[in-house]
Amino acid sequence: MSRRLLVTGGAGFIGSNFVHHVVENTDDRVIVLDKLTYAGNQKSLEGLPDDRVELVVGDIADDALVGELVPRVDAVVHYAAESHNDNSLNDPRPFLDTNIIGTYTLLEAVRRQDTRFHHISTDEVYGDLELDDPARFTESTPYNPSSPYSSTKAGSDLLVRAWVRSFGVRATISNCSNNYGPYQHVEKFIPRQITNVLRGIRPKLYGKGENVRDWIHADDHSSAVMTILDKGEIGETYLIGADGEKDNKTVVELILTLLGQEPDAYDHVTDRAGHDLRYAIDSTKLRTELGWMPQFQDFEAGLAATIDWYRENESWWAPTKDGVEAFYAAKGQ
Template sequence: MNLLVTGGAGFIGSNFVHHVLEHTDHSVTVLDKLTYAGNRASLDGLPADRFRFVEGDIIDAELVDRLFAEHDAVVHYAAESHNDNSLDDPRPFLDTNIIGTYTLLEAARRHNRRLHHISTDEVYGDLELDDPARFTEDTPYNPSSPYSSTKAGSDLLVRAWVRSFGVQATISNCSNNYGPYQHVEKFIPRQITNVLRGERPKLYGTGENVRDWIHADDHSSAVLTILEKGVIGETYLIGADGEKNNKDVVELILSELGQPSDAYDLVTDRPGHDLRYAIDSTKLRAELGWTPRFSDFEAGLKETIRWYQDNEAWWAPQKDATEARYTAQGQ
């Protein structure tokens, strides 16, 4: 296939592009706006005969239409995705996550192209820390931030375009990703790069919030499986049974880097901070035969730490600006 990947210079999108070019014979075109979260360097070294990059915005209907006409299928990663930023300025989240997704759906409708829409488990809200339940495809939506609410809205648009117009689309909702090429504003790379710079990690509240971690390469393999085998109109949850609270994750990072496990600071919690996410990926595993490679979170985290140790030239230019912004916010 000739694939179009929106947001392919971002963290999860760039990992998907690398995965596809390494494990298939597909060709890939990346469409990315190159906001602060997109990094052209994340796509360095890819084969020129099977990869090209187009800088542009997914709300540009003329550009999107032209690219859809040239490709067999589209994987839609492009999104504004940082909760803190959505609390500070929600508008970009409406533009990209709602209007951008609408623009892609209309192009898919005109050209009858296969579309896979990437979403998040945050559309389901959160779970109590002591609740044994996990999110499933039938869990009602209950978003708690401008970010998660706009992602929920984009999911509903996809479902409506499938039902009303016959668009050939699927959806996946994934748990928290970690791995190479993740912006240092995000939790795990922020803590890793703080320690590498001799600074103390920062934890919201008491650090008891639980996330269900999955390595970005496992997310990529799941998306490719859905693209190739998924049933049109269906939603699949992607998770690797990696539940850890933030305190445990920071202590693992500190220990792996030879620091005392309690060498971190607690900062004021953000408004509406979700308590716990947990994914039940039974449907994806049973119906499509997918399994994660990084079933051991600690092993995947060690590999991720090594990547940031070896790639300071990639993350250093964004680090100072990110920490300055957090400092201004008291975080």
Template sequence: MSRLLVTGGAGFIGSNFVHHVLEHTDHEVTVLDKLTYAGNRDSLAGLEDSRFTFVQGDIADATLVDSLFAEADAVVHYAAESHNDNSLNDPRPFLDTNIIGTYTLLEAARRHGTRFHHISTDEVYGDLELDDPERFTESTPYNPSSPYSSTKAGSDLLVRAWVRSFGVGATISNCSNNYGPYQHVEKFIPRQITNVIRGIRPKLYGAGQNVRDWIHADDHSSAVLTILDKGELGETYLIGADGERNNKDVVELILEQMGQPRDAYDHVTDRAGHDLRYAIDSAKLRTELGWAPQFGDFEAGLAATIQWYRDNEAWWAPSKDATEAFYAKQGQ
């Protein structure tokens, strides 16, 4: 039995990973989460048993981090400031968490010889042209376009440096856009779903031609477990499920699945530096480690996600009004 420390385990992707691990393995899990606005203790409700422990704290707190690493066999590092719009309004928290926080964890991993897996994003690669036949691979040069993606790129480089300079046993994964349960209502898919539930017209940036490569959070979780189990130390693996869709198509599909006219949405001003297209080539993960996604059908995964938000309004309602008030001030 392994003892896993999961940073950011009360956030969207982290909490899905915690649920997945406890359901599909015998691992013990300790979650370290600061519980900022993006972390929700309710996302871990019902997990209080002998295999699960929750610790509220900051990944930049070296003393706390050291004590937790001393008890862990492996660490999965999800904790991050991760919202592009927020990074444009105030970049500093992204430096504090994504750079200093990751440095603090890496130093603890070095002291304790702890297996370390770093969760990153495809946004470190910048974007692709809409008609570009290529997709991101592990060898694509970094070209981040926002304070968020640049600090994630910086954290990736720190991991690689600690592997090479200090022999830290680490792997990295860069994943495409996640969707599924427990995602904050500020994010694109849950915002549109909860708007429809509330009787509010969805909002679409610009013409909605920007393309994202969608993957269900459960598939991300299974990929991370595969890398922990089979991944080669020092290597990077891209995680994707061949789910490219432009934002306009996603909004219209949400409306259709929720029984609304496909054109019942409003266009709002596009955000600054909005990347055009992300696309992941996950061939290395699939061929070398034998991983495959379970939610290959985006429509089915989206329908399950819509149903989750219908069934769990008590989870997302407390943050909905504040989120929409913020976007209203931005004209979005």
């Protein structure tokens, strides 16, 4: 039996990939609620059937609008967030408005309707690990956020936990590692480097490029979220990862190699403030308790497919590229 899902931030990178995943793999219908800020792109939903996907342009902090939409659905999947670390360092306020107040608004709406709620979060709430530390983040790792972005995501996670315990909201949480794949804004690390090379611009690498991220393809994130929505235990947190640890230097050099360039054809730029060293996810709980497994375990193959998507979809990313590079150029990055 098909469900009706409200997907917040469904025109953003990870959210739009989830909407495509839902349409391709289920009979569910989706209402996308997206503010269509710079990070949301209506073109990311092009080609999806109108009778399955409805776009509502609006703010998750708009109580009246959220109050109208939640009674129409069986579950809310909450992707919407201000999510770019550099932007949070430049202007933290939007992160408070969206990540804290927006999440609160949604929680109150699902509380009134007793609607199933799944909250998408990030591994950045745990802070970072030393480069030589054999440990990985687990569901019991203490929160230690480093930036306005990660601290507001940590705050939103705690709100969800409190609404579960205090009000009986039927919610689950997932914290995921770094995603890559189609429809990702060119301000982000992998698409920025890909589109730089495609335009004949030398890629830029923060510091020495030793920072490690645990990469997962957006399709795997989507399948994990669907698994949690279907099988997850209310009140539980699940970490989503695909054992994809790579340092930034390795990723840039692989992008250059896959695009036929010399692997050292990049420039080092000033590191950003508070740049976390290493993220690493232990997704044992999700795999053993809910039976999920990632499908994209070959990072090089997944990256090659992502490069192909950006090569074939310049019309999607070109309108924002110049503005992003101008922003970084002004900062010497």
